[in-house]
Amino acid sequence: MKTPRYAIPVSDTQSALWGLVRPLPLCILAVAAFLIFYELGQRPLWQDEAETSRLAQTVLTDGVPRAFDGKNLISQEEAREYNPDDGHVWRWSPWIQIYMSAAGIACFGENAAGDRFFFALAGLLSVAATYLLVLRFFRNPAWAALSAGLLTLTVPFLLFCRQGRYYSMGTLLTLAAIYAFFSDWRHKNGPLLGMALSMGLLFHANYLLFLSFVPSALACAILLYHERLDIKRLALLMIATMAMVIPGLFMYRLGSQSGMFDIILVPENLMIYFADLIMFMIPLPVLAVLAWRWRRFFVFLERPTDPAERFVLFCALLTVMSLLLLALVPQRFHRYIVHLYPLCAILLAWAGMRLWRWSRPSGLVFLLLIALTNWLHLYPLERTKLINRPWQNDFRMLTSPNFPLKLYLTELFSGYPDVNANIIAFFKEHARPGDTILAEYGDLPLQFYTGLRVLGGLQGPPAPEEKPEWVLIRRSVRVNRDRLLFPARAFVHTLDLERDYERLELPWPDEDFGNRADPYYHAFIPMEPPRLPLTIYRKKAGG
Structure with missing residues (x-):
């Protein structure tokens, strides 16, 4: 033919x-x-990755992804992703990535590489x-x-x-x-x-x-x-x-x-x-x-x-x-x-x-x-x-006329002071079992790595009676889909931080996301001073 x-x-x-x-x-x-x-x-999971890995942890215990594990809520859409009446089964994003993450954790442990x-x-x-x-x-x-x-x-x-x-x-x-x-x-x-x-x-x-x-x-x-x-x-x-x-x-x-x-x-x-x-x-x-x-x-x-x-x-x-x-x-x-x-x-x-x-x-x-x-x-x-x-002169990022592979290899071989790594290290050293952290952002990496009770982030409004032992303030002000202030920041405004908490300024910059891959956001080389520090509030004794 x-x-x-x-x-x-x-x-x-x-x-x-x-x-x-x-x-x-x-x-x-x-x-x-x-x-x-x-x-x-090398760099810890950032917020979106941690969402998947936290759901993967519930897969390993329950067989299906659930948005609540008995201690912490897994949500970045103000509770739109689940229905409490059916056991908090995850019904927002597809499940393949969750089961891939669960397989990696089961084979190689609860860490970023696995x-x-x-x-x-x-x-x-x-x-x-x-x-x-x-x-x-x-x-x-x-x-x-x-x-x-x-x-x-x-x-x-x-x-x-x-x-x-x-x-x-x-x-x-x-x-x-x-x-x-x-x-x-x-x-x-x-x-x-x-x-x-x-x-x-x-x-x-x-x-x-x-x-x-x-x-x-x-x-x-x-x-x-x-x-x-x-x-x-x-x-x-x-x-x-x-x-x-x-x-x-x-x-x-x-x-x-x-x-x-x-x-x-x-x-x-x-x-x-x-x-x-x-x-x-x-x-x-x-x-x-x-x-x-x-x-x-x-x-x-x-x-x-x-x-x-x-x-x-x-x-x-x-x-x-x-x-x-x-x-x-x-x-x-x-x-x-x-x-x-x-x-x-x-x-x-x-x-x-x-x-x-x-x-x-x-x-x-x-x-x-x-x-x-x-x-x-x-x-x-x-x-x-x-x-x-506007980023064309930022030599740390792909949006500048730099050599992309050089930037990439620099990060691989020199490492990067990841904001989530610094936050996680701080709370692992200073928080006690049973403590509650209110995090304006980055709540899910903290859940994955510390095992502590973590509120805030994009979960939705905390209960009015909550009095967390720690409050993690982030420099970026985030609004939800309705262009309203996210409830975690709004809740912080209800706390008397000056009276009840001790302010700690950590010697690390408060970057927005950590290891986010989007080329508009990923920095390969650390920023130089001046830079805004991470700010954490620790509850005073008797506060």
């Missing part, structure tokens, strides 16, 4: 796996393993899957290695792989779904089942990833690979996928969360997501050149004849459409687009190889700029005044 004009040349998966054990991909995986796993537990282990492993497997995806369907070891290599050197991706949250698992499941789609899913049940399983599990990893990725992938498939679609098999795929998804709609109470939609936020969300895209993922000049190159597709839907280029267009369209759908969600965070980093790495690797064929010096310079600097991402924005970057 004659090969269709737009067919992708395929080999078998076993051959692709054997290709992974060659020296170059093995070296890439070794570098990726080092960058992801080295000092994995909690993060299986998430880090999923990140490493994502690098391998990126290599396999390109090698399997395009038989181009150089492109495969370059894609995996660029992903390995992408610092924001590495940061998220070292977090005990769904980010790396969502990335791996996304790659698995794409891999299954380009397999012979129309005639073989294995790829069909693999695609349904990947997308169903993606929902249970994070339903926002599912709701943005699946419609985008379907639209891109219709536009670029409609000859690979079969209505009957597609219907079967949808049935199998929804069989996994529909129970989750009720389990996670998505209907109650839909009320947070706010159309007024959509334009701002779009701006922020596309700023993230060009600042950290695909530089604006690259997007502009590719948009011009593919102008006939955008005007006449004329698909590229080269299978590799058509797949790169698929990656670009899938990325952009996902951002458009995510803009409909009220909360916008960089973590919702981490699963798109491999697609961006594949695109940049292809662009670099095309440029190399045209001019080797130009291709080499482009690839070095992309792999080792963020200059191509940031300088064009500065010159064109498209984005005002």
Whole structure:
């Protein structure tokens, strides 16, 4: 039978796996393993990670995640995540990350490295899957290695792989779904089942990833690979996928969360997501050149004849459409687009190889700029005044024109005075068993590491009669979804701190989050004086 004009040349998966054990991909995986796993537990869990790990602790005792363990409440949404009438079962975010955390803690102990282990492993497997995806369907070891290599050197991706949250698992499941789609899913049940399983599990990893990725992938498939679609098999795929998804709609109470939609936020969300895209993922000049190159597709839907280029267009369209759908969600965070980093790495690797064929010096310079600097991402924005970057002179962060890998390695080898580490160390030394801490923020890391009773944070209002032995004041004033002061800060205002408490200023800076991975917030090098100190109030004897 004659090969269709737009067919992708395929080999078998076993051959692709054997290709992974060659020296170059093995070296890439070794570098990726080092960058992801080295000092994995160096910095303690921050607030969001600690939420997952605290729920994981309840899984290990009760079998299901619960928001109350008899002493402490686990909540960052003012008690929206559970119903006391059904035993505080967690019904807000999906459970895969919770069970991954529980498995890590069960295998390696109640520590940050144990909690993060299986998430880090999923990140490493994502690098391998990126290599396999390109090698399997395009038989181009150089492109495969370059894609995996660029992903390995992408610092924001590495940061998220070292977090005990769904980010790396969502990335791996996304790659698995794409891999299954380009397999012979129309005639073989294995790829069909693999695609349904990947997308169903993606929902249970994070339903926002599912709701943005699946419609985008379907639209891109219709536009670029409609000859690979079969209505009957597609219907079967949808049935199998929804069989996994529909129970989750009720389990996670998505209907109650839909009320947070706010159309007024959509334009701002779009701006922020596309700023993230060009600042950290695909530089604006690259997007502009590719948009011009593919102008006939955008005007006449004329698909590229080269299978590799058509797949790169698929990656670009899938990325952009996902951002458009995510803009409909009220909360916008960089973590919702981490699963798109491999697609961006594949695109940049292809662009670099095309440029190399045209001019080797130009291709080499482009690839070095992309792999080792963020200059191509940031300088064009500065010159064109498209984005005002107030952090551009902060050499500690990725938002400055620094060397990302240098910053990353500096943190790995030199460590970082993490704000949560300092708070935890203080209370481990000075608090007594049975003490209660009121923390304006960072309550969940304190619960995980100290075992003390910890109130406040984003849990909701403490009982009026509470008289905590310790009060942890944070410099940032936080408001809830209704733009009201969080109850923990409001409760502190009801206490007579001057009369009943002793003020302690600790010799450490009061940073906002600790080991948060978002590139807008993650600092790799400690700040220099002047800096606001951590402030803690200790209850006076008889107070």
